[in-house]
Amino acid sequence: MRQDKILNIPAIRRMPTYLHKLLKMQAEGKVRVSSTELAEYMNIELIVVRKDISLTGISGQRRVGYDVNELIRYIKHYLGWEEPLTAALIGAGSLGTALLGYNDFEHYGFCIQHIFDSSPEKIGREIYGRTVRDIADMESCFAANPPEIAVICVSNHAAQSVADKLVALGVKYIWNFANVSLQVPSGVVVQREVIAGGLAMLAVKRKQDRSVNNQKF
């Protein structure tokens, strides 16, 4: 199966943002939420919100909105986030550190158990209460406690060899932040994260905006 056989990419990418909002509402004791409220929060059209939410299989109720707890449950089910997802992070540089500091992961059941680096300056350091280990110890760490997902935050030139090691150790899901197209055997799933994708979105919005303004004057 090619990796693009997933429909609704923008909807899936929006799910954590809905979840973020809903978890906050839940913490504030709110019981119901309307699609209008969500559309305003997301800054998207109401119809898009309704389509997104219908993907989860929840039945919408006109006028009364959605039950916050129920919608959280449906979104988590849609994403397969009911059970905690364990992860290993490879590369404890600035991006890896930023991911370790991302507060929402724990609410999504995404738990980075291991952090590895090859740099002697980083090995043994603590980041957000977790110790950076030597990448050479990856095999023994995984033997006791294999992660579901590996997050690659190493330099572009090191990424393929790290991926090869991960695959050899049985990792099947890789979240790749290096700007390279990883070669992996079939059956291994790679999600490549391209930070500049968001910049492209902003740039296109800017271009549309400017052409509208140019038409006006």
Add this chain to the structure above:
Amino acid sequence: MRQDKILNIPAIRRMPTYLHKLLKMQAEGKVRVSSTELAEYMNIELIVVRKDISLTGISGQRRVGYDVNELIRYIKHYLGWEEPLTAALIGAGSLGTALLGYNDFEHYGFCIQHIFDSSPEKIGREIYGRTVRDIADMESCFAANPPEIAVICVSNHAAQSVADKLVALGVKYIWNFANVSLQVPSGVVVQREVIAGGLAMLAVKRKQDRSVNNQKF
């Protein structure tokens, strides 16, 4: 105009990845590229690549492929990246540092000219050759050299007040990495970057994968 009035979100997000590959081919002296080559690199279907590329307006040539230089020019034009885009980065923490170290930005003409932070420990430090300035000096820096885009990499609770300052100083395009929905006046465009969006994609792929495997056994 609501911000979702942009079609082809996944295609736009893929553009920098095409560009990354094409710029590498250009540096290697390659003159032509086929859609098949690009599909393999992107790990997506050929038809998706053809659709993506047709958005740029370039005319495809069967058998001979695309001229690498021409395709680069068309993609840059599509994104409005022919002219350099100047930016200010607010927040010199780990995520801000990671963005400053992102090599590809310069190839996209994205130039982070200013870096601001409010923390005395960070002000005056050099990151990748650029000095972190006091956020209190933002107004005078912008007066001499206003940026097109501001990149917000501060904590969630500080993000709205930073956005308010930016808007007051005339910034119209904000790339927001804080996990909050910023309130801005109409005419200001915000691109919210949700890192967990990629995790959601990987999670859905994992879920599909597991349900296929469960059907098999």
